[in-house]
Amino acid sequence: MIQVIDVHKKFGHQEVLRGTHLTIEDGCITTIIGGSGSGKTVLLKTMIALLLPDSGRILVDGTDITRLGQRPLNEMRRKFGFLFQGAALLDSMTIFDNVAFPLRERTRLGEDAIDRKVRERLDQVGLKDMGYKYPAEVSGGMKKRAGFARALVTDPEIVLFDEPTTGLDPRLGQSIHQLIAAMQDQLGFTGVIVSHDIPEVFTISHRVAMLADGVIVESGPAAEFLQSHNPVVRRFLHGDAEEAVQ
């Protein structure tokens, strides 16, 4: 379980998070929605201490990761997988080597075992025969899939997704959503998705939270969230629908 407690984060004079509270339940997918620049990605990155909050606590299974030293923080990060917005594949390596990278650097597995594991993950994300290609040689959707395979290859307990469908056409976006849902169902990880992709992302989310003006204004099960009477939520969902039509 991840608990975000009264987190504040400023960049210069701009206060992005202003006392954010959020609880991420184990074994389900929680989606964080909110307007552009509302601090969703900042919030996601504080959950793995890629950004440290100015104040407040982030408890991961009861441990405050904002106060951990480098070594225990790295131990804690082993619980996580992270799919970055642009996939963040290392461009000097092939897709296979990218997926194998955390196994080679962090584990004592032999090359045969690594080879089996990487092939299994690449197969699961639909990149069975693409391992030899470099990131620059594949499409945006394939990069996301490869990034997803890398995030899953160490069997993490928690996987964080930063805008997993941004830059993809609706069909590819849907396929990424389906892939996330299928893998979560199969592996049982806790998923946290930051997304603009409304309402499509609700179909795979167990819970939804909305961030506005640096605070979580509404959170709850996806079905209930859609029925929310909160005016901020209604305005945001309604506005997005209108934009989509336009």
Place this chain on the structure above:
Amino acid sequence: MTTLLATIGARTLAYLAGMGRGVIFLGSALLWALRPPAKVRLIIQQIRAIGVDSLLVVLLSGLFTGMVLGLQGYYSLRKFNAESFLGAVVALSLLRELGPVLSAFMVTGRTGSAMAAELASMRVTEQIDAMHSMAIDPVKYLVSPRVVAGLIAMPLLTCMFNVIGIFGAYMVGVGLLDLGSGSYMAGMEQSVQLRDVGEGLLKSATFGVIISWVCCYKGFHALPMATGVGRATTEAVVLSFVLILLSDYFLTSVLL
């Protein structure tokens, strides 16, 4: 007045904090270099990037530096009827000073800038954040091999710069002007000691570490935006040049 003092104070503190971060960054890279297992494959890759890729530009600049030294040295020495010292003057200038400094400048321009741009681009595209998220220290993987490679490759390049520079001055002095080959070589042999070579190589090893350190630091801490890459690269090259000259003065004053 108070505002002015506060601004100066804040900038000084920020500058000192930046220096502290830079030193910690280097210390961390050196510590990772000492910890087994050694990243031999990555170090060799970086030696190739620093050494092999900079070789042509280092050889060319070494050749023409030597030729200019030969030409200028010959006419200057002739005023004192001391042309026979040309070999000694050229060799000592190159081995002790020009070789290490100029080859370091060439490597900064050729490889250091590329190093800063590559790391800055990795910062912008979140590749460095990705390593953190995978619990892999990017300093260990990206910086430490480059610092070790700089330490190894820079003295080797300097040796080549020196050899080709001495050859360039020989071509001008003996081939184009009327200096005797024996006179050039004998002057060099009598004046140059092993210590001169050693001091030059010590300087170049220091410069190698400075180039890798500064260029990696600037690239690593680039602002995560498109302009961040260009800015980091420029700052890395300028700061490397300044630190090379600064450390050259202090090393020379200590070694003399």
